[in-house]
Amino acid sequence: MTDFVPATTVGEPSIGYDPAAVERKWQARWEASGTNAPKLDGAPRPYYALMMFPYPSAEGLHVGNLFAFTGCDIHGRFQRLRGHTVFEPFGYDAFGIHSENYAIRLGIHPAELIPRNIENFRRQVQRNGLMIDWSHELATTDPAYYKWTQWVFLQLHKRGLAYKKKGAVNWCPFDKTVLANEQVIGGACERCGTMVEQRFLEQWFFRITAYAERLLKNLDHLDWSESTKTAQRNWIGRSDGAEILFVVQDLMEYAGSATASAGQSGEVTATAMEIRVFTTRPDTLFGATYLVLSPEHPLVQELPGDDQRDEVEAYVARAAKQDLVTRKTNRDKTGVFTGAYATNPASGEPIPIWVADYVLMEYGTGAIMAVPGHDERDHEFAKKYDLPILQVVAPTPNTVDVREAAFVETDNCHLIDSGHFSGLSVEEGKAAIVSELASHHAGNAVVNYRLHDWCISRQRYWGPPIPILYCDTCGVVPVPEAQLPVELPNIEDFTPDDSGVSPLARHEEWYLTTCPNCARTARRETDVSDTFLDSAWYFLRYPSTDRNDVAFDASLTKHWLPVTSYIGGNEHAVLHLLYSRFITMVLHDAGLLSFEEPFTRFRAHGLIVKEGAKMSKTKGNVVNPDQYIEEWGADAFRTYLMFLGPYEEGGDFRDKGISGVRRFLDRLWLSVHDARTDGDIDDTVRRKLHQTIRKVGDDIPRLGYNTAIAAMMEYMNTMRSGERRPHVDEVRPLVQMVSPFAPHIAEELWETLGHTRSVFDSGWPDYDPALVVEDTFEMPVQVNGKRRAVITISKQVDETAALAAALAEPTVAKFVTGTPKKIVFVPGRLLNIVV
RNA sequence: GCGAGAGUGGCGAAACUGGCAGACGCACCAGACUUAGGAUCUGGCGCCGAAAGGCUUGGGGGUUCGAGUCCCCCCUCUCGCACCA
Secondary structure (H helix, E strand, C coil): CCCCCCCCCCCCCCCCCCHHHHHHHHHHHHHHHCCCCCCCCCCCCEEEEEECCCCCCCCCCCHHHHHHHHHHHHHHHHHHHCCCEEECCCEECCCCHHHHHHHHHHCCCHHHHHHHHHHHHHHHHHHCCCCCCHHHCEECCCHHHHHHHHHHHHHHHHCCCEEEEEEEEEEECCCCEEECHHHEECCEECCCCCECEEEEEEEEEECHHHHHHHHHHHHHHCEECHHHHHHHHHHHCEEEEEEEEEEECCHHHHHHHHHHHHCCCCCCHHHCCEEEEEECCHHHHHHCCEEEECCCCHHHHCCCCHHHHHHHHHHHHHHHHCCHHHHHHCCCCCEEEEEEEEECCCCCCEEEEEEECCCCCCCCCCEEEECCCCCHHHHHHHHHHCCCCCCCEEECCCCCCCCCCCCCCCCCEEECCCHHHCCCEHHHHHHHHHHHHHHCCCEEEEEEECCCCEECEECCCCCCECCEEEECCCEEEECCHHHCCCCCCCCCCCCCCCCCCCHHHHCHHHHEEECCCCCCEEEECCCEECHHHHHCCHHHHHHHCCCCCCCCCHHHHHHHCCECEEEEEHHHCCHHHHHHHHHHHHHHHCCCCCCCCCECEEEEECEEEECCECCCCCCCCCCCHHHHHHHHCHHHHHHHHHHCCCCCCEEEECHHHHHHHHHHHHHHHHHHHHCECCCCCCHHHHHHHHHHHHHHHHHCCCCCHHHHHHHHHHHHHHHHHHHCCCEHHHHHHHHHHHCCCCHHHHHHHHHHCCCCCCHHHCCCCCCCHHHHCCCEEEEEEEECCEEEEEEEEECCCCHHHHHHHHHCCHHHHCCCCCCCCEEEEECCCEEEEEC
């Protein structure tokens, strides 16, 4: 309970504002009357206001969560005031390694821990007064939900978009578990500090790369934060280049190994070994002085002669042992010569073939042509191993020495020492060389994407089992849809072990089952799927949570989706949003959805810091929302969160600051209770009111919450200035404007004002455009750009009259000596006299 | 290194297509009402200066009658990506 006893200044004492009581009252009423749970079927003007659902941690709701939710709620409540039927659902992203690790640390089973966390989250969210429709709540850990997550997997599998292949993972030999990249710090396991290794495991992938171009192109037409779109573009990373074939020389020398792999006699030279490389700089082909293969490249086994074999193998083994993070972070170039040579198709020169871990197998072809003269990485490597460096691109005049550093500029540069291509610009050179290669079947233009296929396998316990069976007779068999969900069994030993497979693989009683095709014994897939899959479709589920027979109801989906407004953190700018788009496109292609982009509008909110520093448990500066709501009330807390900075940039939470918005709400309370009903409303107040309605109505949709609140405070100051007692007609619209921010007090005051229906059904106040414009204004008068006076003058005044009025001011006249050289008059703005 | 964003009073921050820099709030100062006030109300509050006036949006140049806003160079911070050929 609060110990706050508001005081009054004006005669009659009003009942003090007691947020705890008001908030309790209205939360109970909303629930009882179902105000926040609209009838979805055929609802007029549907508006789907989605907030990113949280991972329900054991620590409870973070202010960051509340900041995000509140901003979304305000948007939703505003749209409701504008007459939309607003659907604002809530749920929990409760599967995943994060929950699992936490459960392991506490020694509590996640199946026990998570429901407790969820309950706590729900309590906190409810306390904050969000307009959530609780009748559509969901949790990804609920079998009634993940049944459909598994169904989504099957839809992809059906369409050939889910496949299995070996992929590299981080492996901690001490904890005996697979680690995500974020769990590897400086090459060591974040929990035990043991150096992490690379392991190759069979894993399930989604072929998101097949959608790369579409995912990229559609971005152009989405109403999303520009920064988010840029992040996605970079992540997809389209690059235009060419693949070029290099023929390995002196094949006969390696006939032994080549025949062994070909499996039979003689004609080895006919099937000459070729190396395909990807490059974005085909124009530099004449400068390619060596080739580099990634250690994982298949030809690495075949190329080395007897002299080099041991060294190459040792190098490859060393690279394999290294974890993925260190390998990608370690900038020191290392490599070994294979002993083999290839022919540069342009110059005809033999060039050595090396193996080095700075070339990655997962990008392009896993092999590159090294052009040390024009690539910094190749230059560094060539220096270290004393390989030739040639210059084939030059600016005019050529002042470049490529032995010193790679020359990477391309603008206004031309090719040199490149046969008959010399003299062409870089752009022309690219095209000409590629087309010449193409005519010899030695290369062609190719587009590459940085985007990889999405690995969805997790060798973990806390996730939905991947709905696949392995049968000795039938092979890989998808679980029939009718048999979903494949329930996650409640096992005690859910901690990962050294096998490199999921804990589920220890439970024969679970994974042994019958093949639906041949009725023989089959094994279940024991990996679970990535949490990102759970969240890649949850927005489709919300409207249809009552349906147990389908993932989403066709007509509800048509009516409510795509999501009208989605607000969330930019930390999900790439993965979550990209995966959601991908899954939506796939379901669209499968004829299950009429749209292919899930979120019509997306805005990223900012980050909250505390007194200029990031909040963290170790610093002990984490803001506990409960404590603040206790002391100040949810309305003040919400309003303060929105006031402390621009929503899309975040802000700085300072303990002292909240008193300002609380004072504002106190004054609002007072103004309503003390409002007079007699007499007229004042002209200046009326004008200010209409300006405020316009400003707040403009600011809220663009998430300018801090300035909207400032405008209302300003109006409050005007309304009450000089201990003025406001008129009830001046206060009423303010209650409506405040309501999205401080819904409980607004409802209470709305009732006090004599209304019987919710303020959220009262509509948004209108403003009169005629009242917004001022007829006089304070015109600054400058002399030589320096302000010398401000005169109050009609907005319609013309230059002559303005000048005359200005020169009448002594402070102006004093600086105007002689005739003005120039008069700059901006009607309705200012006057500048240049002398 | 690459990409995105940001640097404005003691502090959090405002500022439309270039047009009074500092709205709104915190803190602070003075006053009023008070037995009292960590309540409320009124007024003040960028810096220098007694004033006139001068200076001021990370630093340096430029365009303009006029620049926080546009252009060039540099510095710092935050976030994301990170040997992507």
